[in-house]
Amino acid sequence: MTKKKIKVIVAKPGLDGHDRGAKLLCRIFAEAGMEVVYTGLRQTPEMIVEAALQEDADVVGMSSLSGVHNYFFPRVVKLLHEKELEDVLILGGGIIPDEDIPELKQSGVAEIFGPGTRTDHIVKYIQENILA
Amino acid sequence: MKTVEECIEQLLAGSVRALARVITWLENDDPNAVLCLEKLYPHTGNALVLGLTGSPGTGKSSLTDQIARYYRKRGKTVGIVAIDPSSPFSGGALLGDRVRMNQLAGDPGVFIRSMATRGFLGGLAQATDNVITAMDAAGKDIIIVETVGVGQDEIDIMRISDTICLVLAPGLGDIIQSMKAGVMEIADVYVINKADHEGADQLYSEINSRIMQDANIKSDYWMPPVVKTIATERKGIEELVVAIESHQRQLKDSGDFLKIKRERIREQTFQMIHLALFQLLKEQMIQNGRMETLVDAIIDKKENPYRAMQQIVNEFIHIPTR
Numbered sequence: 001m002t003k004k005k006i007k008v009i010v011a012k013p014g015l016d017g018h019d020r021g022a023k024l025l026c027r028i029f030a031e032a033g034m035e036v037v038y039t040g041l042r043q044t045p046e047m048i049v050e051a052a053l054q055e056d057a058d059v060v061g062m063s064s065l066s067g068v069h070n071y072f073f074p075r076v077v078k079l080l081h082e083k084e085l086e087d088v089l090i091l092g093g094g095i096i097p098d099e100d101i102p103e104l105k106q107s108g109v110a111e112i113f114g115p116g117t118r119t120d121h122i123v124k125y126i127q128e129n130i131l132a
Numbered sequence: 133m134k135t136v137e138e139c140i141e142q143l144l145a146g147s148v149r150a151l152a153r154v155i156t157w158l159e160n161d162d163p164n165a166v167l168c169l170e171k172l173y174p175h176t177g178n179a180l181v182l183g184l185t186g187s188p189g190t191g192k193s194s195l196t197d198q199i200a201r202y203y204r205k206r207g208k209t210v211g212i213v214a215i216d217p218s219s220p221f222s223g224g225a226l227l228g229d230r231v232r233m234n235q236l237a238g239d240p241g242v243f244i245r246s247m248a249t250r251g252f253l254g255g256l257a258q259a260t261d262n263v264i265t266a267m268d269a270a271g272k273d274i275i276i277v278e279t280v281g282v283g284q285d286e287i288d289i290m291r292i293s294d295t296i297c298l299v300l301a302p303g304l305g306d307i308i309q310s311m312k313a314g315v316m317e318i319a320d321v322y323v324i325n326k327a328d329h330e331g332a333d334q335l336y337s338e339i340n341s342r343i344m345q346d347a348n349i350k351s352d353y354w355m356p357p358v359v360k361t362i363a364t365e366r367k368g369i370e371e372l373v374v375a376i377e378s379h380q381r382q383l384k385d386s387g388d389f390l391k392i393k394r395e396r397i398r399e400q401t402f403q404m405i406h407l408a409l410f411q412l413l414k415e416q417m418i419q420n421g422r423m424e425t426l427v428d429a430i431i432d433k434k435e436n437p438y439r440a441m442q443q444i445v446n447e448f449i450h451i452p453t454r
Contacts, residue, residue, distance in 0.1 A: 004160060005223070005248070030224035035248045040231040047237040051230065054244055056152040084149065 006034040006130050008059040011048045012041045013072040021094065022063040025119065032123040045072060049079040052088055058130050064094040069104065077108035089129050093117070136164045140171045143270055148243065151270045155245055158262040169262055175269035179211070181277065182376065183293030185255060185315065188281025190301040191325035193232035194363035195372075196278045200236055202369050203274050209241045211267035211275040215257050218248040225249075229278060243272065254288030255279035261292055261400060284314040291399050295379045297321045297372070300339070302331030316342070319356055320379045323372060327360035336360060354382050413448055 010026050012019050019041060029036045039051050052060050060080070062073060073092050080088055092104060093113045101112050110129070113122050142150035154172075157164045182199070184192045193214065200210045214229030225248035236242045245267075247257040256279060257263075267275050279289050289296055298319035322339050324332055339358050347353050357375035361368030383389040417423040429435035 005250075026226055030219065030226045031222045033223040035218075035225045035227060035246075037227045037246050038231050040234055042234075044238075047234070050237060051244075053148055054152055055230075055246060056156040 004131070006059065006126060007055055007057045008034050008036045008061060008126070009039060009048065009052050009055060009057045010036060010061045010063070011039040011043045011051070012063055013043050013045060013048060013076065014064060014066060014068040015042060016064055016066040016068070016094075017041055018065050019063070021065075021115075022061075025061065025063075025093070025122070028119045028123065029126075032127070034126070045075040045079050048076050049083060049085070052080060052085060053083055057088060059089045059091060059126055061091045061093065064092070064096070067095070069094065069096050070100055073104055073109050074107035081108070089126065091122075091126075136167050137171070140168060143172070143266070144175060146271065148240075151243065151266060152245070154266050155263050158266060159247065159250075159257070159259045161259075165262070169265060172265055172269035176265055177268070179264075179268040179272050179275045180380070181264060181268075181275045181292060181294045183277050183279065183289040183296040184299060185279040185282050185286075185289045185296065185318075186299030186323075187283070187301070187304060190281075190299045190304075191361075191363045192278050192281075192299050193229040195297075195299060195323065195325060195361065195369075196229070196276050197233040197235060198361075198363050198366055198369045199276060199372065200233070200242055200274075202373055204236075204239060204241055208273035209271065210243070211264075211270070211272035212236075212242065212244040213247060213260060213263055213267070213275065213277045214244065215247045215249060215255070215260065215278060215280050217280045218250045220251070223250075243267065243270070249280060253286065255282045255286035256288045256292070264292060282315055284312060284316075287315055287318050290318050291396060294383070295320045295376050297323050297376065299323045299325050300335060301326045302329045302335045321356055321372070321375045322358040324358065324360045325363055327362050327368065328365075332360065354379075354386070409449075413444075417444075 008029050010022050012022055023038065026036045026038045037051060037055050039048060048060060048062070060076065062076065064072060069092060077090055080090065090109050091111055091113065092109050096112050096114055104112060111125060139150050139154060143154055154168050157168060184196055186192055196212055196214070200212060203210055212233070214227070216225055216227045216229060218225045227246035227248060230244055230246050233244060236244065245263065247260065247263065249257045252258040260277065264275055264277065277289065277292060279286070296318050298315065300322065302324070324335055324339070326332070336358060343355050343358070347355060357378060359368055359372045359375050361372055383392065426435065426440055430437055
């Protein structure tokens with residue numbers, strides 16, 4: 001059997017047009033041996049979940065710099081659960097105020113990685129949580 | 133999804149989740165994979181498989197997007213396999229074809245799956261054949277396979293497609309380029325995308341020259357259509373589909389359809405047997421340490437690989453003689 005590859009969706013929900021960080025993470029995840037689908041900008045929650053479903057993703061990573069995370073992140077979690085994709089690891093990043101993090105985690109986002117997080121830390125987190 | 137049988141049943145009934153999961157099994161060569169394929173195979177044979185190939189950056193993904201939208205308007209369901217290369221260094225991949233197909237998002241009649249080549253050369257991923265089987269069994273009317281950006285030589289797309297569209301873009305070569313062998317020979321339809329760019333008319337005439345040369349050289353030659361498109365502006369798409377359909381008609385009328393089907397099944401079956409046999413032998417030789425012993429002996433010049441190969445093959449395979 002071929003060794004399992006971790007499949008990651010990197011998405012930019014909402015109207016936020018700055019994706020340099022998201023693209024960098026795509027490269028970093030690919031360098032770590034993962035198969036990364038970059039969905040592009042202006043994704044609705046429905047589009048993100050559809051991609052996760054069709055691609056049988058292990059991880060959905062969302063980047064938000066425009067303050068919409070409190071709406072979009074939990075909505076994606078909800079839709080993923082509706083589609084019976086409870087096993088997908090949901091991560092968030094971008095500009096997320098500390099005070100919003102507990103509620104995001106309660107809604108089902110596993111972890112938030114803000115600016116300054118070491119990227120190898122994110123890679124390690126994914127590898128530990130998926131291959132476990 | 134409890135058992136493999138349940139999963140297959142759900143796939144055949146139209147479940148997206150089941151199809152996605154089965155494709156993952158096929159990609160990973162999961163123990164369930166062969167059973168899945170056995171059960172899916174009787175439900176195949178309905179889909180039209182279109183191969184889209186061409187150099188990197190010629191617009192294959194954008195064209196795939198437009199072709200899919202065109203067929204959707206006609207009420208057909210579409211499966212898309214979008215292939216990108218795996219890194220030979222890290223083993224990972226950036227799957228960046230789907231990003232150009234955002235217009236198809238939300239349409240339940242379209243299923244897009246990105247695949248990494250995982251070291252397989254030739255333009256496709258190793259499991260592409262099997263993924264097409266799954267999508268066909270799931271009832272997709274049209275399956276579009278978009279290869280990696282190819283060079284001159286990667287022609288595996290031939291094995292799996294009913295009609296191959298070779299996508300070219302202006303400015304990438306001269307008339308001598310267009311005369312070369314390899315990927316230029318496999319086109320059933322030539323597509324000149326980015327037809328608004330400089331050099332498009334010249335490329336168009338060079339391709340037509342090639343076709344005229346081929347008509348003079350080959351007997352029984354059907355002249356492939358040459359279509360100009362501007363995928364990003366949705367131009368030329370209808371003409372492209374008409375060209376694809378003319379190729380399909382020609383295959384059926386000439387009887388080549390059956391000939392090609394036989395070739396394809398022959399190739400595919402040989403390849404499957406080859407892979408299965410080699411897998412068995414390799415596992416055994418690794419497990420019992422024989423490979424390492426052999427490598428040592430070859431390095432010490434106590435053995436030579438050609439002699440060893442013959443010995444191993446004779447030991448391993450008993451071909452019954454009549």
